[in-house]
Structure formats: C-alpha cells, structure tokens
Amino acid sequence: MYGEEDYLMLSGIQHFAFCRKQWAMIHIEQQWAENYRTTAGELMHKKAHDAASFEKRGDLLIIRGMRISSRNLGLSGQCDVVEFHHDENGVSLFGYDGKWKPIPVEYKRGTPKENNADELQLCAQAMCLEEMLQVYVQDGYLYYGENRRRSHVDFTDSLREEVRNAAKEMHELFQRGYTPNVKPTKKCKACSLENLCLPKLQKTVKVRDYIEKGIKADD
Numbered sequence: 001m002y003g004e005e006d007y008l009m010l011s012g013i014q015h016f017a018f019c020r021k022q023w024a025m026i027h028i029e030q031q032w033a034e035n036y037r038t039t040a041g042e043l044m045h046k047k048a049h050d051a052a053s054f055e056k057r058g059d060l061l062i063i064r065g066m067r068i069s070s071r072n073l074g075l076s077g078q079c080d081v082v083e084f085h086h087d088e089n090g091v092s093l094f095g096y097d098g099k100w101k102p103i104p105v106e107y108k109r110g111t112p113k114e115n116n117a118d119e120l121q122l123c124a125q126a127m128c129l130e131e132m133l134q135v136y137v138q139d140g141y142l143y144y145g146e147n148r149r150r151s152h153v154d155f156t157d158s159l160r161e162e163v164r165n166a167a168k169e170m171h172e173l174f175q176r177g178y179t180p181n182v183k184p185t186k187k188c189k190a191c192s193l194e195n196l197c198l199p200k201l202q203k204t205v206k207v208r209d210y211i212e213k214g215i216k217a218d219d
C-alpha cells in the first residue's frame with residue numbers, strides 16, 4: 001500500500017512499457033522533448049478532456065477526465081472517458097437509479113502498437129476504478145484516432161500481473177533515482193527523447209575505456 005505522496009503518474013506506465021530509460025528520463029530526470037507524436041497525442045487528449053465532463057445518453061453515463069488512483073499500485077491519473085452502462089452487476093451511483101458498470105476508454109493517436117503499452121495503461125486505469133468503486137472491471141476499449149476504431153481489451157490475469165510488476169519496478173527505480181541503461185533498438189527512431197538520450201552513444205566506447213585509451217596513447 002502506497003501513501004498519496006508516493007503516487008506516480010499512471011500514464012507513465014506506457015512510457016515504461018515502451019522503454020524503461022524513456023520513462024526514467026521523463027519521470028525521474030524530468031526531461032521532456034516535444035515532437036510530433038507527443039504534441040499530436042496531447043491535442044487528442046485535450047479534445048477528450050475539453051468536452052463536457054458528464055453526459056447521459058439513455059442507459060449510458062459518460063464521464064470524461066475522471067480522476068483515478070490506486071493505493072495498491074501507487075499510481076494516480078485520469079481516465080479519458082469512463083462509460084457507465086446500466087447493469088445489475090455494477091455499482092450504485094449517487095443520483096441515479098439502478099446499478100452501473102464502468103468501462104474505461106482511452107484515446108490514442110495513430111493505430112494499435114506492436115507492444116502492449118496502451119493495454120497496460122488501460123488495465124491500470126481499470127484496476128484503479130476497481131479499487132475506488134469496489135467493482136470488477138472486466139474490459140475496456142482503446143480508441144485509435146487514425147483508423148477511428150475502438151479496440152476491445154480484456155483485462156486478463158496476466159495483463160493485471162504485468163501492471164502490478166511494472167508499477168512495483170517503477171517505484172523501485174523512482175526511489176533509487178536510477179535511470180537504467182537499455183540497448184538501443186529500432187523503436188528509438190520513434191522515441192520523443194532520442195536527441196536527449198543519444199542511444200547510439202551507448203554503442204560507442206565507454207568513457208572509462210576512452211580515457212584509458214587516451215592515457216595509453218600519451219605513454
């Protein structure tokens with residue numbers, strides 16, 4: 001169980017899944033480089049959050065920008081959209097008759113990714129909702145801006161376990177203030193921090209080796 005003062009940004013789990021070093025540079029070192037990807041993503045989120053925060057359409061309640069947190073995961077953040085569907089297995093909501101089942105929906109630029117970073121983020125949101133509302137959240141949706149389609153996500157035991165492990169590792173790194181070194185891969189090309197990280201330098205000689213070489217040359 002984490003105290004509120006230890007909460008980390010929930011949305012960081014997608015950075016963590018993409019690259020642990022990227023997450024550490026953003027969330028531990030507080031470095032940030034805007035590029036097309038991040039800016040376009042933010043605009044899309046802004047649109048989701050700017051709209052009315054609450055809407056009712058028949059048997060459907062839609063809440064935008066709902067604040068969420070989990071003491072078990074030590075994460076806090078915001079859901080783009082939470083849909084509450086009339087369902088007898090749901091929870092009571094103040095001011096509304098019957099029971100309502102929450103389904104988180106996260107908006108993303110582009111198309112589904114090769115890794116499961118988006119699914120992890122959505123699952124972490126669901127685990128927050130479960131803890132806050134004391135209800136089981138079975139599934140959710142990722143909405144991709146490029147193809148304008150919803151992609152269904154089932155919150156399986158293994159996905160939940162991955163979320164727990166990622167959150168635990170994020171807290172361990174954060175407490176140590178440690179930025180892990182990772183091997184550069186082709187995904188570095190799509191990384192908003194490539195110019196700050198300079199991943200290719202990791203492939204070149206280590207500073208110590210470089211100095212030792214220089215000393216030997218002077219000899």
Ligand code: SF4
Pocket residue numbers: 018019020021022025182183184185187188189191192193194197198199
């Ligand atoms: S450039 Fe590559 S190694 Fe560096 S933070 Fe980005 S993805 Fe990670």
